Amino acid sequence: MKSTPHARSGSDNQLLIHALTSAAHSPLTALTRRIADAGCSLAESRVATIGNEVSIMLLANGAWDALAKLETALNKLARDENLRLAHYRTTPREPNSHLLPYMVEIISADRPGIVARIVEFFSQQGISVEQLHSTRYLAMQTGAEMFQAQFTIGIPADVHIAALRDDFLELCDGLNLDAIMDPVKF
Template sequence: MPSHLVLTVIAKDRPGLVERLAEAIADAGGNWVESSMARLGGEFAGIVSVDIDEEAIGNLHQKFDVLLKDGIAITLRSDKARPEPLKGAAAHLDLISQDHPGILRRITRVLREHGVSIEHLETEVVPGSMSGEMLFKASADLRLPEGLSPAALSEFVQETAADMMADVNLID
């Protein structure tokens, strides 16, 4: 019976990490379905979705034990079936603000209060092009619950953005 696994991986960044992970999954009979990976603060971090026969999961654990000995930490969550695709409208949010603590907390609170799921999120702090002041930037792909339009969500987000003097653009 096929199982659906989601694993996280973190290790000191170096060439060949993704290849070693892909090789372990393939050698155990797994199928790499989707992933998101990045270099953050000198570390390599990723999340991977894998389909694999239930009988092969033990073999996959053995492959991961070998990687762990080489400093590649992997955590695993499993489910028997793939989750159902989310329903509702898709939207994209871009935010830019002078950097200060709590920006992401305030925006994500608005999203949670309206039942919005974050499908993908990237953030960074960069120097401003004119002033050199540090700017917080966020980019997120969102899934809105049925019944909530991107226009309505934009109004809720803009209220919070105005309080923080942030520039927020929400597009569907």
Template structure:
């Protein structure tokens, strides 16, 4: 049976009880939350979800989500997706890098991934000032999918060369999520 997917993005003031209510709405409509991600920015929360179900259940959950967003006065965007047919074989990896705060670290690492034909699944950055330091650091973490056709040893060498050129401490390791 063909499964329809919804990609849902919510932004606003939500607490943990309201987030639990949101997941209950999804379950009540017999849909599944395949992926979810929550981040707080001050008093605001951003939540991303990927839901799956047959088309009539997805239609029902979409209506319920619109009601939820209106009731709690949060911004919401919904995108319809079809389930991926056959995915290319990939190796899931995690890239970590840390160095002096610079706006071009994320851009440089993203350009590197594009040149290597690597897909980005998730990326986050966090700037902070360590204790007893006047310098601000930035930490980057990216979950990527490396095509199995890519030469892994060369990819790692090129990644570490880039990080050396940017003066970053870095690590790459297989993802433990699969």
């Protein structure tokens, strides 16, 4: 049988799983075991401890019936372990070769609205934020409250990089942020 562009293969069947719970009771082992036991594979994963909580995002691949088995196992796990668990079916992300991956890092004295202003800038430029990690900390030397953020962004290939970098660094100078913007090198 000939495959059509809209035909779904086994690897096109995906289940996105998001669990939130106390970091002391991380369900990572239980979740990955359920994925394997259902006959699915783990395509992507993100685990982050934020405050006293852990956030786990997993993307499972498998045949539609294996995903149905996994959904049943996840519903039981959520009930038995009293987890905040959400899951739903999704489709693979289409490759987007016209987006250039860049890393942006910002460090400054902590104050409200920094992330909102940077995300707004990228949005206005038609640039997607692919990943974001931010944290607050106390400077070792002075004890000042500091802020750090790392963004991975997708810049459309037709955007003039030097002009974008100039505009971004001008924004950061105006907000008194120390920033860099470099291509992702991997």
